[in-house]
Amino acid sequence: MKIIVLMIMSFFGPFSAQGADPKTNWANNCMQCHGPDGSANTSMGKALNAKDLTNAAIQSSFSDAEAAAAIKDGVTKDGITKMFAFGGKLSDDEIKALVAYVRTLKK
Numbered sequence: 001m002k003i004i005v006l007m008i009m010s011f012f013g014p015f016s017a018q019g020a021d022p023k024t025n026w027a028n029n030c031m032q033c034h035g036p037d038g039s040a041n042t043s044m045g046k047a048l049n050a051k052d053l054t055n056a057a058i059q060s061s062f063s064d065a066e067a068a069a070a071i072k073d074g075v076t077k078d079g080i081t082k083m084f085a086f087g088g089k090l091s092d093d094e095i096k097a098l099v100a101y102v103r104t105l106k107k
Contacts, residue, residue, distance in 0.1 A: 021097070034050055059106040071099070072086065
């Protein structure tokens with residue numbers, strides 16, 4: 001019986017799904033607006049007035065908790081969506097790792 005259970009478990013893989021690494025999440029979810037380097041020098045970034053995350057002053061203007069909340073819940077200003085919410089797509093651990101990755105973009 002144990003062998004059958006082990007065979008079934010190996011077929012379905014691990015029970016805890018591991019999320020994508022932060023660089024992959026950045027490329028898949030953030031780069032269209034913030035660009036590959038975080039400077040927001042993209043057409044979408046310019047249209048939405050996205051923050052230049054390479055700028056040390058801008059990076060110091062928000063906490064990790066604020067960055068995580070923006071990623072999870074999105075950003076709306078004057079009723080206009082400035083950044084989509086990714087809380088339904090990314091886990092809390094993935095968001096935390098993404099915030100840490102954003103901090104590495106500062107020049």
